[in-house]
Amino acid sequence: MLALALFIGCGLASAQTASTTTQKKSNSSSANLIQAANQYKAASKELLTMQENEVSKAVAKLEELRVLVSEGLVAKAELEAEQQKLEALRVKLQATQKQITDSDNMIAEIAAEQELAKNQAAKPVKLIAKQYGTFSTTATMLRYNGPVAWSLGGLDVIQSFFSGKFGHLLPTSAVGQSATHNRLGYDHHNAVDVALHPDSAEGRALISYLQSQGIPFLAFRGAIPGVATGPHIHIGSPSHRLS
Numbered sequence: 001m002l003a004l005a006l007f008i009g010c011g012l013a014s015a016q017t018a019s020t021t022t023q024k025k026s027n028s029s030s031a032n033l034i035q036a037a038n039q040y041k042a043a044s045k046e047l048l049t050m051q052e053n054e055v056s057k058a059v060a061k062l063e064e065l066r067v068l069v070s071e072g073l074v075a076k077a078e079l080e081a082e083q084q085k086l087e088a089l090r091v092k093l094q095a096t097q098k099q100i101t102d103s104d105n106m107i108a109e110i111a112a113e114q115e116l117a118k119n120q121a122a123k124p125v126k127l128i129a130k131q132y133g134t135f136s137t138t139a140t141m142l143r144y145n146g147p148v149a150w151s152l153g154g155l156d157v158i159q160s161f162f163s164g165k166f167g168h169l170l171p172t173s174a175v176g177q178s179a180t181h182n183r184l185g186y187d188h189h190n191a192v193d194v195a196l197h198p199d200s201a202e203g204r205a206l207i208s209y210l211q212s213q214g215i216p217f218l219a220f221r222g223a224i225p226g227v228a229t230g231p232h233i234h235i236g237s238p239s240h241r242l243s
Contacts, residue, residue: 034107041100048093051092052093055086065078102178108220141218142218142221143217144216146214146216147214150215150216152190155175166202174192175192176192194232196233197221219231219234
């Protein structure tokens with residue numbers, strides 16, 4: 001899953017001491033972003049319906065052409081051209097489906113941030129001292145404020161660690177900036193989303209490695225009530241608004 005990790009506030013300490021006015025502004029910003037994501041998702045679904053109809057028509061036409069070609073009434077080249085058109089339509093359809101999934105993931109992450117903020121306001125967040133940085137956790141989210149200014153250039157090293165330990169590639173769902181991030185105005189160019197549950201064996205190993213290297217990350221444990229999405233790990237500093 002293309003996935004985006006957003007975090008509201010300028011750090012754990014400032015989040016815990018923010019004024020009521022600042023919190024209201026943050027909640028308003030999150031609400032506006034969720035609204036934008038829902039609008040983008042709705043538009044994508046409308047486009048998806050049209051694309052599905054186009055694919056269905058193209059499939060039907062292709063079947064007709066196959067019959068005509070077998071009867072010698074139509075040149076094979078025309079059939080091949082229609083096959084290429086169908087493949088192009090399917091590629092566009094898949095891209096639209098990914099846009100919808102990305103929107104779901106973004107909405108889920110914003111909702112998780114809101115829940116984290118509520119938990120922080122209600123009671124102190126559990127803090128675990130690490131050799132580098134600070135690790136905080138709630139029921140739905142884990143955050144590690146590592147000191148390393150990580151960028152995509154360091155992804156190969158993480159890939160090598162993961163593939164060496166588990167024998168397969170790191171299951172990345174979003175590497176750098178995507179169309180969804182551009183649409184919703186968030187900078188994800190130096191971040192990677194990984195489709196792993198943070199409490200799974202592979203997720204725990206990745207989190208442990210990132211902490212040992214001082215690499216910051218956010219990890220989401222599961223779906224937020226009312227929002228369909230999956231768990232994932234965001235490698236890199238929290239995303240921020242594009243200027």
